[in-house]
Amino acid sequence: MVSRCLNRLVEFLFPPACPVCGAPVSIHGELCGDCFSCFDWIGNPKCEICGYPLPRSAATGRLLHCPACAAGACRLRWLRSACVYDDASRAVMLPFKHGGRIKYARFMSRAMIWALRDVAMDCDVVMPVPLARPRLIHRTYNQATLLARPIARAMNVRLDVDSVRRRHRPDMGHMTPHQRKENISGVFTVVRPDRVRGRRILLVDDVFTSGATLGELRRVLLDAGADSVCGVTFCRVVRAI
Numbered sequence: 092m093v094s095r096c097l098n099r100l101v102e103f104l105f106p107p108a109c110p111v112c113g114a115p116v117s118i119h120g121e122l123c124g125d126c127f128s129c130f131d132w133i134g135n136p137k138c139e140i141c142g143y144p145l146p147r148s149a150a151t152g153r154l155l156h157c158p159a160c161a162a163g164a165c166r167l168r169w170l171r172s173a174c175v176y177d178d179a180s181r182a183v184m185l186p187f188k189h190g191g192r193i194k195y196a197r198f199m200s201r202a203m204i205w206a207l208r209d210v211a212m213d214c215d216v217v218m219p220v221p222l223a224r225p226r227l228i229h230r231t232y233n234q235a236t237l238l239a240r241p242i243a244r245a246m247n248v249r250l251d252v253d254s255v256r257r258r259h260r261p262d263m264g265h266m267t268p269h270q271r272k273e274n275i276s277g278v279f280t281v282v283r284p285d286r287v288r289g290r291r292i293l294l295v296d297d298v299f300t301s302g303a304t305l306g307e308l309r310r311v312l313l314d315a316g317a318d319s320v321c322g323v324t325f326c327r328v329v330r331a332i
């Protein structure tokens with residue numbers, strides 16, 4: 092009774108508001124209709140392996156693969172992303188990552204759980220892409236962990252934030268895909284192989300760019316004995332194919 096009254100008081104003092112524009116909404120942390128419609132959410136048809144959005148004409152009822160996956164280029168078991176990396180997603184990603192706007196985590200993680208609706212949720216560990224220590228100290232939080240925690244809770248599996256360590260390397264913001272691959276090579280070390288061996292691991296990150304980071308992390312996890320590695324990100328770069 093007391094807690095219900097307290098909840099009502101909190102709702103009255105802090106009514107649910109859209110985290111992006113502040114418009115009233117019905118549930119805490121949810122986007123208003125206008126902000127929701129700004130994002131390019133990835134629906135169907137899409138590549139069954141990497142989640143790349145495919146043109147409507149591709150919907151034929153059989154297994155759908157993008158040209159890259161058809162050529163065996165995807166290094167994850169599967170990958171899903173909630174939306175396309177564009178002006179709208181960039182406008183929330185940058186303040187979320189660098190500006191302390193951690194309140195965005197709620198709608199972002201919810202969108203990522205939605206993006207996982209058509210894959211077998213058979214992972215037993217959820218692992219955010221680790222941040223190097225100097226960057227974590229500077230930023231005070233790992234944005235991937237903020238996204239991974241509610242996903243692990245929704246899947247009812249363990250969140251693993253410390254089995255892999257990451258060495259500090261320069262930011263990959265303006266690098267070519269080849270430079271990204273070179274820059275990321277050897278940065279991850281599995282420090283708790285006992286917690287990785289035999290596991291089906293779901294990696295979580297905010298954005299999928301060239302695949303260099305998730306691909307390298309997958310490599311070290313499989314080397315350490317992981318059973319399989321898949322991934323989910325809030326948004327992904329979509330280049331014409």
Ligand SMILES: [Zn+2]
Pocket residue numbers: 109110111112113114122123124125126127
């Ligand atoms: Zn809004």
Ligand SMILES: [Zn+2]
Pocket residue numbers: 138139140141142143156157158159160161165
């Ligand atoms: Zn694909």
